[in-house]
Amino acid sequence: MPAPIIETEGLAKHFPRFWSRRVVRAVDGISLAVQPGVAFGLLGPNGSGKTTFVKLLLASVHPTAGWARLFGRDCWEPEARRSVGYLPENHRFPTYNTGFQMLEFYAALSGMPQMERHRRAKELLELVGLAEWHDVRIGKYSKGMLQRLGLAQAMMHRPALLILDEPSDGVDPVGRRHIRDILGALRREGTTIFLNSHLLSEVELFCDEVAIISRGRVALSGPLADMTAGSGYRLRAEGVSEAARERLREKATTVAANNGFIDFQFADRESANQAIDLLREAGSQIESVARVRSTLEDVFVKTVEQAGEKP
Amino acid sequence: MYALVRDTFRESLARKIFWGFLGCSTALILFFLLALNIDLVEGAMAAVTLFGKEVDGGQLVNVQLIVHKILGVVAAFLFTAGLFLAVFASAGLIPTVFEPGRIELLLSKPVSRPRLLLGRYFGTLAVIACNMFYLVLGVWAVLGVKTHIWNLNFLLAAVLAVFAFAVLLTVVLLVAVLSSSGVLATMVAYFFLIMSVPLAQHAQLAPLFRRPWAREVVKWLYYVFPKIYDLGNMARLAMEGKGFQTWMPVWSSGVFAMVMLTAGLWFFARKDY
Numbered sequence: 001m002p003a004p005i006i007e008t009e010g011l012a013k014h015f016p017r018f019w020s021r022r023v024v025r026a027v028d029g030i031s032l033a034v035q036p037g038v039a040f041g042l043l044g045p046n047g048s049g050k051t052t053f054v055k056l057l058l059a060s061v062h063p064t065a066g067w068a069r070l071f072g073r074d075c076w077e078p079e080a081r082r083s084v085g086y087l088p089e090n091h092r093f094p095t096y097n098t099g100f101q102m103l104e105f106y107a108a109l110s111g112m113p114q115m116e117r118h119r120r121a122k123e124l125l126e127l128v129g130l131a132e133w134h135d136v137r138i139g140k141y142s143k144g145m146l147q148r149l150g151l152a153q154a155m156m157h158r159p160a161l162l163i164l165d166e167p168s169d170g171v172d173p174v175g176r177r178h179i180r181d182i183l184g185a186l187r188r189e190g191t192t193i194f195l196n197s198h199l200l201s202e203v204e205l206f207c208d209e210v211a212i213i214s215r216g217r218v219a220l221s222g223p224l225a226d227m228t229a230g231s232g233y234r235l236r237a238e239g240v241s242e243a244a245r246e247r248l249r250e251k252a253t254t255v256a257a258n259n260g261f262i263d264f265q266f267a268d269r270e271s272a273n274q275a276i277d278l279l280r281e282a283g284s285q286i287e288s289v290a291r292v293r294s295t296l297e298d299v300f301v302k303t304v305e306q307a308g309e310k311p
Numbered sequence: 312m313y314a315l316v317r318d319t320f321r322e323s324l325a326r327k328i329f330w331g332f333l334g335c336s337t338a339l340i341l342f343f344l345l346a347l348n349i350d351l352v353e354g355a356m357a358a359v360t361l362f363g364k365e366v367d368g369g370q371l372v373n374v375q376l377i378v379h380k381i382l383g384v385v386a387a388f389l390f391t392a393g394l395f396l397a398v399f400a401s402a403g404l405i406p407t408v409f410e411p412g413r414i415e416l417l418l419s420k421p422v423s424r425p426r427l428l429l430g431r432y433f434g435t436l437a438v439i440a441c442n443m444f445y446l447v448l449g450v451w452a453v454l455g456v457k458t459h460i461w462n463l464n465f466l467l468a469a470v471l472a473v474f475a476f477a478v479l480l481t482v483v484l485l486v487a488v489l490s491s492s493g494v495l496a497t498m499v500a501y502f503f504l505i506m507s508v509p510l511a512q513h514a515q516l517a518p519l520f521r522r523p524w525a526r527e528v529v530k531w532l533y534y535v536f537p538k539i540y541d542l543g544n545m546a547r548l549a550m551e552g553k554g555f556q557t558w559m560p561v562w563s564s565g566v567f568a569m570v571m572l573t574a575g576l577w578f579f580a581r582k583d584y
Contacts (some may be wrong), residue, residue, distance in 0.1 A: 058419040061583040082421040092412030094318070096325030108314035109420040137325075153416075163419075 003072050005161050005192045006034035006057065010066035012216075013052050026052040028216035029066065034209070036160070039183075039193045041207035041224070043200065043296075045304055049216040050196050051089055054165055058086060070161065082111065085154035089165035089196070091146070095139030099130055099149050102138055103156055110157040117156070124152040127182065143170035151179060155186070162186065165196045180206060204228075204296040212300055214307035220299070228294045233272035235264045236287040237279050244282040248275050261287055312430045319404055319434025328400045332442035335396070339388070340449035349377065349457045378460045382468070382550045385450050389443060389472040390543030394504060397439045397476050398483065402497040404435045405480075406487040414584045425576045432484055432572070439480075440473045447472075468546035471561075478537045478564045479504060481571035488579045506532070507539040537564040 013027040027049045034040045044050045055061040057068050059076050073080035093102055103121040112120070125131045128148040133141065138149065147170055154162055162183075168176040183206065187193055197203055203210060204224065211221035220227065232253060240248075240262045249255050251271045252264040266272040272289065279286060323329040408414060408431050417427055447469035455461045479500045486496040509516055513533040517526040541560035548555060 055415060055584070058415070060415045060418045062581070078421040078423050080421075081419055084419060086416060086419040088412060088415045088419075090412045091416060092410055093416075094322065094407075094413065096322050101321070105314055105318055106416070106420065109417070109422055111421060 002036050004033040004069075005036050005071060006032065006040075006069070006194060007072075008032050008053075008057070008066065008068045011053070011056055011063055011068050012065040013049075013056055013061055014064045025216045027056060027063075030213065030216070030218055031066075032211060032218065032221065034192060034194060036192050037187075037190050038209055039187050039195065039207045041203035041210045042194065042196045042213065043198070043203060043210060043300060044213040046198070048213050050213060051165060052216075053213070054163060054194075054196055057163065058084070083157075083160040085157065085159035085162045087147075087150045087154045087162075087164045087167055089169065091150050093138055093146065093150065093153075095137060098135050098137055099125060099141070100134040102149065103153055106153050107156040112157045120156055120158075121152075124155060128152045129178070144172055144175045147171050148175065148179070151182065155182075159191070161192045161194065163194045163196070166198070167195070168197075168199065168202060176202070200296045200300055210296070212303045214304050217307075219307040220303045224296070227299050228296060232292045233266045233269060234288075234290050234292045235266065235272055235275055235279075236261050236289075237264070238262075238285040238287055240279065240284045241282055244278060244284060247278060251275060265292065312426060312433070315427065315430025316434040316437055319431055320438060322404060322407065323401075323435075323438045326403070328404070329438055329442070332396070332400065332439070333445065336442055336446035336449065339385070339446060340453060343381065343450055343453045347381070347453075347457070349374065374458050374460060378454055378458050378462060379551055381454060382450070382462060382465050383547055385447070386465075386468045386472075386543065386546045386550060389446070389468065390475065390539065390546065393443065393446075393472060394476060394479065394539065395501070397443075398479055398497055398500045398504070401435045401439055401480065402483050402487070402500065403493040404438070405431055405484055406491050406493040406496065409487070409491045409584070411584070418584060424580045428484065428488070428576055428579050432480060436473070436477055436480060439476050443472050443476070444469050462550060462552075464549040464552060467549045471542050471546045471549075474561070475537075475539050475542045475564070478568040478571075479539070481568040481575065482537075485571045485575040485578070488575045488582065503537055504539050506536055507541070510536055511538065511540040511544070534563060535567065537567045539564075 009031050011027060011030045012025070015024040015026055016022075017024065030049075030053060042050050042053065052061060056063055057070065057075055058081065068075045070080040070084060075081070097105060100121050103124065104117050107117045107120065108114075122131075122134070125134045128151060130145060130149060130152070133145065138146065141149065147167065151164070151167060154164065164183075167183075168179055171179060180202070183193060193206075195203060195207060207224055209222065210224050210227060212219050236258075238261055245255065245262060248264055251266060251274065253267050254263075254265040256263045264275060266275060276286060276289070320329070408417065408427070418424070422430075447465060451462070451465050482500045482503055483496040486499045487493065490496070510529070510533040513529050517529040520526050520529065538560035542564065545555055545560060
C-alpha cells in the first residue's frame with residue numbers, strides 16, 4: 001500500500017476561553033489517512049471542526065496535541081506544502097490584482113518559474129471560463145467567478161493534492177457542474193482531492209471515501225460505497241391479500257400502499273425471499289424487487305444523531 | 312521574497328499610497344525647480360528670488376549657505392512630515408496580510424512564516440524608500456543644476472530618513488502582528504516618533520524630576536527608545552558638512568529595530584489564523 005498523502009494521528013485543537021475557564025474542543029483527536037489518488041470527502045455539521053482540521057493540515061493553526069503529515073512530512077515544514085493546492089472557505093483574494101496577476105502571484109509563492117506561470121495562468125483562465133476577464137481587477141468579479149478563479153489558483157502549480165473548502169459555495173448549478181467536471185478530470189489524472197463540504201449531494205457524486213466528523217471527532221469513516229450499501233430490499237406487489245399483508249408486516253421494516261401496489265421493505269435478502277414465496281403462494285403479482293441503498297444523507301443524519309449532535 | 316515585495320508594491324499602487332507620495336514629492340521638486348531662482352554672481356555669491364521676489368532684500372548671499380538652508384528644509388520635511396506621512400500611509404499595508412481568508416492561503420504556500428512577514432516588511436520599506444530617494448535626488452539635482460553645488464551629504468540624509476522609517480516600521484510590524492490593527496500600529500509608531508523629541512533632551516529633562524529613579528527612567532528610556540530626532544539631527548549635521556560626534560543613535564536604533572522585528576517574527580510564527 002502506498003504511503004498516505006494525508007496522515008493525522010490524534011490531531012487536536014482546543015481553544016481555551018480564559019474568562020469562563022471553558023475549553024472549546026474544535027478538533028478532538030482526529031486520526032485519518034488519505035491514500036494517493038483518492039477523492040476524500042470531509043463532512044460534518046456546522047461547527048463540527050472541519051475547517052479547523054483543514055487549517056491544522058495547512059499549518060494555519062498550531063495543534064494542541066497529535067500530529068499531521070502531508071506527503072510523509074510534518075505539515076509545518078514549508079516543503080510539505082509544495083505540492084498542495086488550497087481553496088479556502090470565505091477566501092478574500094486581494095482585490096487590487098487582476099485575475100491573471102492573482103494567479104501569477106500565488107503560483108510564484110509556490111515556486112513556479114515565471115514563464116510557466118504565465119502560460120499556465122492563461123490556460124487555467126480559459127479552463128474556468130474567465131479568459132475574457134483576465135485583465136479585470138478581481139474586485140469586480142462575482143462570487144461564482146471568484147470561486148472559479150480560486151479553483152484555478154489552487155490548480156496553478158499542478159499540485160498532487162487539492163484541498164478544497166466548500167468549492168462550490170456561491171456557484172450556480174451550471175458552474176457547479178463545471179467545477180465537478182474539472183475536478184473529475186483532475187481525479188482521472190491521479191490528483192488526490194480532499195473535499196470539505198456540507199453539500200452531501202456533491203460529496204456523494206464525487207468522493208470515493210468519506211469521513212463524518214462530529215464535535216471534533218471522527219464519527220464514521222470509510223469508502224462511500226460501503227457506507228451507503230445494503231440497507232435492504234424493496235419488493236413491490238399487486239393483489240396482496242389482507243392476510244398476506246399482515247403476515248409480511250412482521251418481517252418487513254416498512255409496508256406502504258402506493259398507487260394500487262404495496263411496497264414492502266426488508267432488512268435482508270432472506271426475508272425478501274421468504275416474502276416472495278409467500279406472495280406467490282397467495283397468488284399475488286410481483287411487480288419488482290430491488291436492492292435499496294442508503295443515501296449519504298441517511299448515513300450522515302444517523303451518524304450525527306448518534307454522536308449526539310443536531311445535524 | 313521578490314513576489315511578496317512586488318505584491319506590496321502593487322497594493323500600494325492600487326491604494327494610491329505610492330501615487331500620493333509621488334505627487335507630494337513631485338510638488339516639492341517642482342517648487343524648487345520653478346519658484347526658486349538663483350543667479351550666480353562671482354561664483355560663490357548669488358541673488359536669490361522666490362516666486363519672483365528677492366530674498367534678503369536683493370543682497371548677494373552666499374550660495375553655499377542658501378543650499379544648506381534649502382537642504383535643511385527638505386531634511387526637516389523628511390524627518391517630520393515625511394515620516395508621519397510614511398507611517399500613516401504604510402501602516403495599513405502590513406495588517407491587510409492578516410485578514411481572514413487571505414492569511415490562510417498565504418500560509419498554505421511553501422513559504423516559511425518569517426519569510427512571508429519579511430517580504431511584506433521589505434515591500435513596504437521599498438515603497439517608502441523609492442519615494443524618499445525620488446524626493447531627495449530630485450531636489451538635489453535641481454539645486455545642483457541651479458547652483459553647481461553638488462552636496463553628496465544630502466544623499467546621506469535620505470539614507471538616514473529611510474533608516475528611521477525602517478525602525479518605525481518594525482514597531483508597526485510588531486503591533487500589527489499582535490493586534491491586526493493598522494490604526495493601533497500607527498498610534499504606537501507615532502508614540503515612539505514623538506517621544507524621541509523630548510527624550511533627545513534627556514540631559515535637560517532628567518533634572519526636572521525630583522525623584523532619582525524618575526531621572527534614571529528618563530535616561531534609560533532615551534537609550535532604549537529609537538532616536539528618530541537624533542537621526543534627523545545627524546542628517547542636518549551631514550548637510551552642513553560637520554562630522555558626527557557619535558554613531559550611537561544609529562546603532563542603538565538599529566538594536567531597537569532588531570528587537571522589534573525579532574519579536575514580530577516570533578509572535579507571527581506562533582499565532583493561529
